[in-house]
Amino acid sequence: MTKDESLQLKGIAILMMLWLHLFGTDRAILENSENFIHLWNGAPIAYAMRKLGRMCVVLYTFLGGYGLAKVYQRSGNCTRGFGIYGGMNNGKRVWKLFTNYWIVLLMFMAVAVAIKPDRYPGDISEITGNITALNCTYNDSLWFLLPYATLTLLASPIIRFANSLHGARLWIALAVAFAVKCAVYNIARPTGGLGSLMLKNIIEASGLFFMFLVGILFARDSFLERTVTSIKQWFSRSFAARSLHISTSAMCTVILAALFFGRIVLGASTLIDPIYILLIVLTFLCIEPPKWLSRSLVYLGSHSTNIWFTHRYILVLSGAAIAFFRYPIVIFAALIIICLTISHIINAIKKAIHI
Secondary structure, eight states, X not given: OOHHHHHHHHHHHHHHHHHIIIIIIOHHHHHTSOOOXXXXXXXXXXXXXXXXXXXXXXXXXXXXXXXXXXXXXXTTTXXXXXXXXXXXXXXXXXXXHHHHHXXXXXXXXXXXXXXXXXXXXXXXXXXXXXXXXXXXXXXXGGTTHHHHHHHHHTHHHHHHHHHTOOHHHHHHHHHHHHHHHHHHHHXXXXXXXXXXXXXXXXXXXXXXXXXXXXXXHHHHTTHHHHHHHHHHHHHHHSHHHHHHOOOHHHHHHHHHHXXXXXXXXXXXXXXXXXXXXXXXXXXXXTOOOOHHHHHHHHHHHXXXXXXXXXXXXXXXXXXXXXXXXXXXXXXXXXXXXXXXXXXXXXXXXXXXXXX
């Protein structure tokens, strides 16, 4: 998987997240929009598509593990310790992530305090929880920021552990990691003091570990590259491709559309999302999208972190006002434009202060 392909998948992931929080989490926006397309059970298609959005964290985590494993390979597999300084330099990665987070936090809290002084900034424990990302009450879409940052900081030893897994040990490790993910999905999160918040983030990081590990293993064994090559060769030799003159890219586009539709109509359980994401990634990498689409997804992917950090603040502060645009697809496009505009402002601030 190339850097551009990874950015394209991040672009898809952020689109999933935006749709989820527009029409899956914020029911007021859904209820105030014109929903004239419904499924056979009466559910608006805009609401049903939230099931696609729920896969965004799984996709992000997989891409994170895959990308960091590739960095480890490029460093010559010689990183010692935790790789926080030197080698993989994971400390710098997390610092840059939190720098963006703090810039966004300051920008939106300045607005929030002005328009909702009775709600923001809250007491000292709430302020501290949001600054450290231990408890992101201002923006609940950031719940996996600290768990993901924790996995990033620990990436070097995790990758060394993954590289030692072969045969039965590999399958046992994957089974245990998946069992932990399933347990985390059903466990109640602790609330309260500092200890409970730290435990909550450890639990969330444990839930992310499975897809992070899968991403590392896929990078270690070049599984994506080998599988995509095999799929392309199989399709090019298939009876349908030869007799109907259908390209591999066209066939995989149809399959990808079927996967997306299938996820919409399936049950709400997120435990099947890892399998779905792997199928989507493999199918997507077999497609040769038009240049305009590739460039658009790369562009979105390059701004995905800022969009992740900002979009929920916009919705929290504006309420259902964005439903002014009436139609779900227009509302969706408006939120994307607003987030991208703010992302450029954030990048300009970072450049101005040399971060």
